[in-house]
Each structure stands twice: as C-alpha cells, then as structure tokens.
Amino acid sequence: MTSLKGSLQLLERLVNNLTSPMLPKLIAQSSRSMHKITALVEDLLNLSRINQDRLQLTKSAFVLSKIVSAGSSEIRLAEEYKIIVTGDLELEVFADEHQIDQVLVNFINNAVKYAPRSKDIIVSIEKINDMARVSVTDKGPGIRPEEAKRIFERYYRVETAGFQTGGLGLGLYISAEIIKKHEGRIGVESEPGKGSTFWFTIPIEI
Numbered sequence: 001m002t003s004l005k006g007s008l009q010l011l012e013r014l015v016n017n018l019t020s021p022m023l024p025k026l027i028a029q030s031s032r033s034m035h036k037i038t039a040l041v042e043d044l045l046n047l048s049r050i051n052q053d054r055l056q057l058t059k060s061a062f063v064l065s066k067i068v069s070a071g072s073s074e075i076r077l078a079e080e081y082k083i084i085v086t087g088d089l090e091l092e093v094f095a096d097e098h099q100i101d102q103v104l105v106n107f108i109n110n111a112v113k114y115a116p117r118s119k120d121i122i123v124s125i126e127k128i129n130d131m132a133r134v135s136v137t138d139k140g141p142g143i144r145p146e147e148a149k150r151i152f153e154r155y156y157r158v159e160t161a162g163f164q165t166g167g168l169g170l171g172l173y174i175s176a177e178i179i180k181k182h183e184g185r186i187g188v189e190s191e192p193g194k195g196s197t198f199w200f201t202i203p204i205e206i
C-alpha cells in the first residue's frame with residue numbers, strides 16, 4: 001500500500017510532464033502494488049469465509065491447462081520466468097475454476113518468491129484414476145522436512161534470512177482449505193538444496 005501511495009504521489013507530480021522517462025516505471029510499479037493488494041484482500045476475504053465455514057464452490061467444467069496459461073500471464077508480466085506446462089493438456093475437470101486458479105497462482109507465485117533463481121517453473125497435469133493431479137516444481141532452495149509438515153498451517157512461515165517477501169503465511173493454508181472443500185489432497189515433496197514440488201489432486205467428476 002505504501003509503495004502504491006508513493007508511486008501515485010510521484011505520478012501526480014508528473015501530471016504536467018507526460019513525456020517524463022519515469023512515467024512507464026511508475027505505472028508498472030503502481031500496477032504491481034495494486035496486484036499485491038488485490039491478492040491480499042482476496043486472501044483476507046477467503047480467510048473470513050473459511051472461518052465462518054462459508055467457503056462455497058461454484059463448479060463448472062474447464063480444461064486445467066487453460067487456467068495455467070491465463071494465470072501465468074500475470075506472472076510473466078512482472079518477471080522473466082518461464083512456465084513450462086507438461087502432461088495431459090486436454091484434461092477437463094468439474095470444479096470451482098476461480099478457486100483452483102487461486103491455488104495454482106499461489107504455487108507459482110511462491111516458486112517465483114522463494115526460488116527466485118529457478119527461472120523455469122514446471123507445471124505438470126496428470127490423470128490418476130478418477131483424480132486430476134497438478135504439480136508445480138521449482139529448483140529453488142527447498143524446504144526442510146520438519147517445516148514441510150507445517151507450511152499448510154495458518155500463518156506459518158519459514159523465516160529464512162535474506163528473503164525479501166512480506167507474505168502473511170496464508171496462501172498455502174487457504175489453498176489447503178480450497179482443496180479440502182473439493183475433497184482432494186494437497187502436499188509438497190522437497191529436498192533441501194534441490195527444489196520443491198507442490199501438488200494437489202481433485203476429483204475429475206466428468
């Protein structure tokens with residue numbers, strides 16, 4: 001919010017100088033801050049719905065790989081990351097598209113935040129019996145087993161020196177609640193120093 005305020009104040013000063021070279025930078029910065037605030041508000045709204053047991057699913061049929069390309073375009077805007085989608089690109093599910101998109105965006109955003117040097121992020125889509133499995137793999141620092149057990153808890157964050165993040169520790173908790181509501185499973189496989197694979201399964205129901 002402070003960053004958005006700052007760039008808007010500078011933009012206000014430039015209002016009579018529309019040729020300033022600062023303009024594109026300030027607009028991009030405002031837009032990034034706005035995205036962050038939107039995500040934060042969405043997290044807080046979801047948290048309050050979960051607390052009141054009012055997280056509802058609006059299900060429709062959609063192709064899982066479509067949401068990967070729609071969601072990841074936002075991420076590509078901000079950074080030079082490559083999202084590689086593999087597996088069953090035609091796989092269709094009957095689920096809450098917006099909420100599943102949120103889980104996926106959360107996994108991908110986390111890969112960008114916590115594995116910043118891992119430029120390739122691999123999203124894999126598979127059909128396992130009557131379930132769809134989606135996973136996001138990065139080649140970042142990984143997570144120690146004792147922490148991996150806890151990161152889906154509300155407000156849990158791994159405090160690692162050197163990471164400039166500023167999250168609330170809500171993303172994975174909300175993701176876990178969304179997947180639970182779909183009667184699926186969520187988890188992480190990780191080897192410290194090698195990277196992490198965050199995954200979830202949901203019933204296909206088609």
Ligand code: ADP
Binds near residue numbers: 157169
């Ligand atoms: P936040 O990002 O707000 O901290 P999350 O619930 O999304 O909240 O994540 C919880 C914690 O899990 C993070 O603080 C981070 O330490 C760890 N984490 C999540 N994704 C990754 C990843 N891809 N690599 C390493 N650590 C991760």
